Each structure stands twice: as structure tokens, then as C-alpha cells.
Amino acid sequence: MQYLLSVINDSDDEATQDEQAAIDVFNDRLQTDGYWVFAGGLPGPSTATVIDNRGDDAIVTDGPFLESKEFIVGFWIIEAADLDVALRLATDGSKACNRKVEVRPFLTEADTK
Amino acid sequence: MTGVQEAITRAHREEWARVVASLTRRFGDLDIAEEAAAEAFAAAVERWPADGVPPNPGAWLTTTAGRRAIDRIRREGKRGTKSREAQVLFDDEPPAPLGAIEDDRLRLLFTCCHPALAVEARVALTLRMVGGLTMPEIARAFLVTETTMGQRITRAKAKIRAARIPYRVPSAEDLPERVSGVLTVLFLVFNEGYLATGPDTDPLRTDLTAEAIRLARLLRVLLPQDGEVAGLLALMLLTESRHRARLSANGELVALGEQDRGAWDAALIAEGHRLVRERLAAGEPPGRFQILAAINAVHTSARDIRDTDWSQVVALYDQLVRIDRSPIVALNRAIAVAEIDGPEVALGSIDGLAVSLTGYHAYHAARADLLRRLGRSNESRAAYDAAIESAGNTAEAAYLARRRDQLAKSCFNASGLPIPSLP
Numbered sequence: 001m002q003y004l005l006s007v008i009n010d011s012d013d014e015a016t017q018d019e020q021a022a023i024d025v026f027n028d029r030l031q032t033d034g035y036w037v038f039a040g041g042l043p044g045p046s047t048a049t050v051i052d053n054r055g056d057d058a059i060v061t062d063g064p065f066l067e068s069k070e071f072i073v074g075f076w077i078i079e080a081a082d083l084d085v086a087l088r089l090a091t092d093g094s095k096a097c098n099r100k101v102e103v104r105p106f107l108t109e110a111d112t113k
Numbered sequence: 114m115t116g117v118q119e120a121i122t123r124a125h126r127e128e129w130a131r132v133v134a135s136l137t138r139r140f141g142d143l144d145i146a147e148e149a150a151a152e153a154f155a156a157a158v159e160r161w162p163a164d165g166v167p168p169n170p171g172a173w174l175t176t177t178a179g180r181r182a183i184d185r186i187r188r189e190g191k192r193g194t195k196s197r198e199a200q201v202l203f204d205d206e207p208p209a210p211l212g213a214i215e216d217d218r219l220r221l222l223f224t225c226c227h228p229a230l231a232v233e234a235r236v237a238l239t240l241r242m243v244g245g246l247t248m249p250e251i252a253r254a255f256l257v258t259e260t261t262m263g264q265r266i267t268r269a270k271a272k273i274r275a276a277r278i279p280y281r282v283p284s285a286e287d288l289p290e291r292v293s294g295v296l297t298v299l300f301l302v303f304n305e306g307y308l309a310t311g312p313d314t315d316p317l318r319t320d321l322t323a324e325a326i327r328l329a330r331l332l333r334v335l336l337p338q339d340g341e342v343a344g345l346l347a348l349m350l351l352t353e354s355r356h357r358a359r360l361s362a363n364g365e366l367v368a369l370g371e372q373d374r375g376a377w378d379a380a381l382i383a384e385g386h387r388l389v390r391e392r393l394a395a396g397e398p399p400g401r402f403q404i405l406a407a408i409n410a411v412h413t414s415a416r417d418i419r420d421t422d423w424s425q426v427v428a429l430y431d432q433l434v435r436i437d438r439s440p441i442v443a444l445n446r447a448i449a450v451a452e453i454d455g456p457e458v459a460l461g462s463i464d465g466l467a468v469s470l471t472g473y474h475a476y477h478a479a480r481a482d483l484l485r486r487l488g489r490s491n492e493s494r495a496a497y498d499a500a501i502e503s504a505g506n507t508a509e510a511a512y513l514a515r516r517r518d519q520l521a522k523s524c525f526n527a528s529g530l531p532i533p534s535l536p
């Protein structure tokens with residue numbers, strides 16, 4: 001079962017040195033313990049571009065699809081047995097990066113019957 | 114009620130959680146378990162009057178529900194749920210060891226009270242899945258429409274499935290916090306029965322308090338060593354013991370000091386006191402519910418309000434304040450302090466709570482009472498007004514209104530001069 005752990009913040013300030021060190025320790029643990037699938041950091045929403053090609057012409061818009069006070073500044077994708085495991089990892093991840101973390105399950109085959 | 118009807122009612126009370134819990138373990142799906150259990154009980158209603166009550170109603174219900182579940186899965190299997198069908202083929206009629214059944218009900222409670230679910234959803238799911246209440250009953254209990262309640266439960270079940278909220282007893286590391294989550298849900302159910310909210314409901318809902326006590330008893334059977342489980346059960350029993358004395362003939366709430374203590378339920382008090390003594394003997398530092406139970410034990414030990422050991426009550430509140438810094442605890446402590454140090458001291462200590470408790474009726478009611486005892490009638494009247502305004506319970510509002518109106522009468526005698534209110 002895979003979960004998306006989104007890191008939420010109200011600024012795109014980069015992680016401090018201490019935060020980055022804690023994130024590195026957490027990432028190492030995810031890899032050693034077999035939870036790691038993928039992870040990445042994102043620059044602020046002002047760097048986003050939205051494409052809408054549902055119609056005849058692709059429309060390009062500068063900026064995020066949704067202006068909001070808080071936004072995703074990074075994410076982990078993890079492999080975990082169940083939500084309890086994912087929540088425990090998210091708890092440690094939030095402490096490490098010093099930001100809020102949202103946990104969402106990926107759809108599985110059983111959900112898409 | 115006929116013998117068969119009684120047997121069905123009893124089976125529903127005793128076996129519902131067991132049937133849902135064992136089906137959930139077997140089929141890994143709350144939806145299937147709930148529906149199949151409901152169908153099995155419907156089948157009992159239909160068949161038992163004609164066929165007679167089976168010698169082991171629980172086993173009959175579990176077997177019947179299991180077959181209904183398999184039928185449904187096979188039906189859905191044709192629409193593509195291959196994994197489920199495979200599971201059923203390997204797991205047709207598994208023998209359920211007795212110990213595991215107990216664990217299943219505990220698993221069910223922990224899943225329904227999972228912290229990833231909204232609190233209202235936890236309460237609703239627990240009443241439906243563990244308590245066996247019907248959707249209309251739960252909707253009525255919380256004054257929402259059946260549609261709203263149905264959606265709430267459906268959404269919660271969908272989240273459990275999609276996010277894979279596990280069906281198991283939490284790890285030792287998480288257990289204390291998760292048990293406390295379950296206790297919170299049971300306490301919410303109890304409190305809604307103890308002081309029901311809204312103009313369209315009975316002021317005291319013994320159906321809800323009884324259900325909460327039943328679930329707390331079940332939890333106590335499943336976790337006999339847990340001090341807070343014993344504490345919450347004792348607190349509920351000692352609170353419930355007073356329910357016959359809490360409502361006057363004209364539908365007003367009766368304050369603790371004015372209750373007919375002869376109407377208290379001696380059996381519930383004895384059971385509650387036994388639990389409190391058991392926890393004292395355990396010698397472990399008590400949690401919140403154990404301290405609240407002990408406070409209620411002091412009250413229910415006094416044959417008259419004047420016999421109340423108030424210094425013991427204050428000492429227990431001091432202990433509670435150390436682990437629970439909520440302003441509500443501070444308010445209740447102040448009410449006890451008034452009995453020892455007088456209303457002036459108590460009033461001084463609750464003034465600081467105004468900001469956090471301004472919307473809380475009990476804060477204004479306590480202030481009104483203290484001001485009344487100090488003879489500050491105008492301020493007292495204003496506080497009663499504020500209390501009535503924020504009281505959600507009709508019987509409590511009626512009680513507060515009478516106290517306020519008595520204030521108006523006792524302040525002025527025939528000559529229009531103020532007279533002191535009675536002690």
C-alpha cells in the first residue's frame with residue numbers, strides 16, 4: 001500500500017540547515033527500513049504553470065491551479081502496511097522537516113472495481 | 114413481549130458486536146459485515162417465531178450472516194472483485210477460537226474510534242458497528258437527518274477501506290493513547306444522554322447513557338487491567354445512579370444538593386464504589402476518569418449534601434488540575450472550594466476563566482449561584498440570563514429560570530426593601 005505524504009507550509013522558505021540534517025536522517029531511515037519509494041522538494045507555487053488541453057487549443061496559465069495560503073512544498077511517497085504505519089512515519093517526518101504533513105492513500109485495484 | 118421476541122432482543126444486545134466483529138475479520142470489510150449482520154438479524158425475526166429459538170443463537174446468527182456475506186461477495190465477484198472471492202474460497206466457514214472473538218470486538222472498537230476519523234464519525238460508527246443501533250436511532254440521538262448520518266457513516270467506512278485503517282489492537286506503544294480515544298467516544302455518548310442538547314429531545318436520555326455503560330462494560334471485559342477503563346465505567350455508574358433524582362415532576366433539573374438521595378440507585382453506587390476501591394488498591398497514579406470517579410464516589414457516599422467531604426473533593430480536583438489544565442476542571446474545583454472557603458474566594462478564582470468559558474452555560478450558572486449567595490442580585494440575574502442563553506438542555510434552562518425568578522422575589526419584600534436570600 002502506497003501513501004503520499006505531502007509537506008504543507010505557508011511559505012516557500014527552504015529548509016534550514018538543522019531541518020535539512022533532520023530530513024536526511026529521516027530519509028536514510030525510510031530507505032533502510034524499506035518504506036522509501038520516492039521523495040522531492042518543490043519551489044513555491046509562483047513557479048507553477050497550468051496547461052488545459054481539454055478543448056481545441058492548449059491554454060497555458062502562469063501560476064498554480066489554486067491560490068491558497070498554504071501549499072505543497074515537498075512530498076514523500078512511502079510503502080506502508082496500513083494507515084497506522086503511515087501516520088507514525090508522517091509524525092516523524094513532520095518533526096524532521098518542521099512542517100505539517102498530509103497523509104493520503106494511493107488508489108488500489110480494490111478501490112477501482 | 115413473547116419469549117421469542119425477548120430472545121431476539123437479547124441476542125441483538127449480546128451478539129451484534131460479536132457477529133459484526135468476526136465477519137469484519139473474516140471478510141476484511143466493515144460494509145459487508147454490517148449488512149450481513151443486519152440481514153442475519155432480519156432472518157432471525159422472520160424464522161425464529163416459526164422454527165423456534167436455536168439452542169445457540171450467537172452461532173446461528175454468525176453462520177447465517179457468514180452465508181449472506183458470501184452470497185454478496187459472489188454477486189459482486191462477478192462484477193470484478195476477484196480478490197475478495199479468492200479470499201472467500203480459501204476461508205469458507207473458518208473455526209473461530211473463543212479467545213479470538215473477544216479480540217475481534219476490541220479490534221472493531223479501535224477501528225471505529227480511530228484518530229484519523231472525525232470525532233462525529235467515530236461516535237456514529239461505534240454506535241452502529243459495536244452498539245448495533247440503527248441508522249434512524251443514531252440520527253435521532255444526534256439530531257441530524259438520517260441522510261446526514263448515513264453519509265457520515267458511509268464516508269467513514271470508505272476512508273477506513275481506502276486509507277487502510279487497520280483492524281487490530283494497536284501496538285503497546287500506541288495503546289494508552291488509543292484506549293483514551295475509545296474512552297472519549299464512550300464518554301461523548303454518555304454525556305449526550307446525561308444532559309441532552311436541543312429543544313426537541315428528552316432532557317435526560319437513558320437510552321444513550323445505558324448504551325454508553327453497556328459499551329464501557331464490554332471494554333472493561335476486554336481490557337480488565339486498564340485503570341482508565343475502570344475509571345470511566347465507575348464514573349458512568351455513579352453518575353447514572355442519580356438519574357431518577359435529577360429531574361423534578363415539572364421537568365426541571367434538580368441540583369445535586371436538592372436531590373432526593375433516597376431515589377439514588379444503590380446497586381449502581383455499590384458497583385461504582387467497588388471499582389473506585391479497586392483502582393485505589395492498585396496503587397497506580399490515576400488518570401482523569403479515575404479521579405472524576407473518585408469525586409463522584411465522595412458525593413455518592415454522603416447521605417446528605419451537608420455530610421459531603423468537601424476537602425476530599427477539593428483535594429481530588431487539585432490532583433485533577435495537575436494532569437488536566439482545562440478551564441472546565443478549574444471551574445468545577447472552584448465550585449467545591451466555595452463550600453469550604455466561601456463564595457467570595459470561589460468567585461475570585463473563576464473570574465480569570467471568563468475569556469475561555471464565556472460560551473459555556475455551566476460557567477455562567479456557577480457564577481450566578483455564587484453571586485446569589487453573596488447577595489449581589491443584579492449581577493446574579495445577569496449571569497442567570499447568560500446561563501439560560503447558552504444552556505442547550507431544556508430541563509437545565511427551566512431550573513436556571515426558576516432560580517433567577519426566585520432571586521427577583523427574594524430580593525424585595527412587601528415594603529420594597531431588599532431582604533437577604535436564604536442560606
